[in-house]
Amino acid sequence: MEKLTLDSGDIRILKVLQNDASLSIAEIAKQAGMSQTPCWRRIKKLKESGILKQITAIIDRESVGLGFVSYAFVKLTVPSRKNMEEFDKLVSIWPEVVICERITGAVDYLVKVVTEDIKAYDNFLCFKLLNSELVSDVQSRIVVSTVKETASLPLVE
Numbered sequence: 001m002e003k004l005t006l007d008s009g010d011i012r013i014l015k016v017l018q019n020d021a022s023l024s025i026a027e028i029a030k031q032a033g034m035s036q037t038p039c040w041r042r043i044k045k046l047k048e049s050g051i052l053k054q055i056t057a058i059i060d061r062e063s064v065g066l067g068f069v070s071y072a073f074v075k076l077t078v079p080s081r082k083n084m085e086e087f088d089k090l091v092s093i094w095p096e097v098v099i100c101e102r103i104t105g106a107v108d109y110l111v112k113v114v115t116e117d118i119k120a121y122d123n124f125l126c127f128k129l130l131n132s133e134l135v136s137d138v139q140s141r142i143v144v145s146t147v148k149e150t151a152s153l154p155l156v157e
Contacts, residue, residue: 003049004045004046004049004051006051008157009032009033009034009038009042010042010046010051011155011156011157012031012032012033012034012157013028013032013039013042013043013046014046014051014052014153014155015032015155016028016031016032017043017052017055018151018152018153018155019152021055021056022057025039025040025043028043058151061114065116066114066115066116067116067117068114068115068116068117068118068120068121068142069112069113069114069142069143069146070112070113070115070121070140070141070142070143071110071111071112071113071140071141071143072109072110072111072113072125072129072138072139072140072141073107073109073110073111073138073139073140073141074087074107074108074109074110074111074129074135074137074138075106075107075108075135075136075137075138076108076109076134076135076136077133077134077135077136079108083134084102084108086134087108087109087132087134087135088100088102090128090132090134091109091111094124094128096113096114096115096120096121096124096128097111097112097113098112098113098114099111099112100112107137107139111129118142121140125138125140
C-alpha cells in the first residue's frame with residue numbers, strides 16, 4: 001500500500017463517509033464541495049492506500065438482542081510474543097469480541113465483549129476466554145450505561 005498524504009478535500013470526503021457511507025458518489029461529492037469524478041478518484045485512492053479500510057453499517061445492538069456489554073481486562077500466563085500472537089488469533093475468531101487492544105500496565109489486553117445477557121457473557125468467559133491456557137486472569141467491568149459510542153474519528157482539515 002502506498003502512503004497517502006491527506007489534503008482538505010480528502011478530509012472532507014472522510015468526514016462525509018463517517019457520517020453516512022451509504023450516500024451516492026454524487027451526494028458525497030456535493031457535501032465535500034467537489035465534482036463527482038475527482039471525488040470518486042479520491043475515494044478509490046483512499047481505499048487503495050488503506051486509509052479507508054472498510055465501509056460498513058452500524059447496527060443498534062439492543063435492537064438485535066445484544067443488550068450486554070462488558071470490558072474484560074485479560075492477563076496472559078506468559079506474555080511472550082508467541083502467546084500474544086496466539087491470543088490475537090483466538091480473539092479474532094470470537095464474534096462476541098468487538099474490540100481487542102493490547103495495552104500496557106498490570107494486564108495485557110482490554111477486550112470489549114458484546115452478548116445477549118450476563119449468562120451468555122458467563123458462557124463466553126468459561127468456555128472461551130478462561131478455557132484458554134494462555135489466560136491467567138480476567139477482570140470484568142460490566143457496562144451499565146453507554147454515554148457515547150461512535151466510530152467517527154476526530155479528523156481535522
